Amino acid sequence: xxxxxxxxxxxxxxxxxxxxxxxxxxxxxxxxxxxxxxxxxxxxxxxxxxxxxxxxxxxxxxxxxxxxxxxxxxxxxxxxxxxxxxxxxxxxxxxxxxxxxxxxxxxxxxxxxxxxxxxxxxxxxxxxxxxxxxxxxxxxxxxxxxxxxxxxxxxxxxxxxxxxx
Numbered sequence: 001x002x003x004x005x006x007x008x009x010x011x012x013x014x015x016x017x018x019x020x021x022x023x024x025x026x027x028x029x030x031x032x033x034x035x036x037x038x039x040x041x042x043x044x045x046x047x048x049x050x051x052x053x054x055x056x057x058x059x060x061x062x063x064x065x066x067x068x069x070x071x072x073x074x075x076x077x078x079x080x081x082x083x084x085x086x087x088x089x090x091x092x093x094x095x096x097x098x099x100x101x102x103x104x105x106x107x108x109x110x111x112x113x114x115x116x117x118x119x120x121x122x123x124x125x126x127x128x129x130x131x132x133x134x135x136x137x138x139x140x141x142x143x144x145x146x147x148x149x150x151x152x153x154x155x156x157x158x159x160x161x162x163x164x165x
Contacts, residue, residue: 070139074090078134081132084157105128106127108124109124111154141162
């Protein structure tokens with residue numbers, strides 16, 4: 001085979017053993033087809049209605065004793081990285097789980113944001129970025145941290161040092 005034309009290179013090649021069928025079939029539209037699509041839609045809506053109540057937020061009473069003023073203060077907390085959201089998103093940590101050295105903070109928090117098979121989480125030390133430290137006075141006295149768990153690991157969105165007493 002010295003030349004591709006002599007070897008049949010100019011002929012179209014079939015990639016399957018059977019020839020293609022270019023006939024178009026006309027789809028029947030009628031009562032049974034419409035009934036099936038309506039039934040599918042009804043099933044989908046029923047499934048959504050059954051699953052929807054599971055995802056609603058609930059008030060479990062954990063903020064009953066919190067004053068409206070303190071809740072508003074938590075909702076307004078911001079660091080250089082943005083809003084901290086609220087007390088519900090933050091975690092209070094003990095004095096042994098954070099430290100300050102040369103004006104920099106680091107905290108010891110769970111490695112993952114979820115529990116794996118009921119086992120206790122491994123705690124890791126995470127450096128707090130300067131822009132994550134809340135500069136206004138701490139009204140609650142306890143040290144709080146707002147971690148963000150992502151695919152790259154854990155980072156700190158906000159950190160509010162406590163009194164360390």
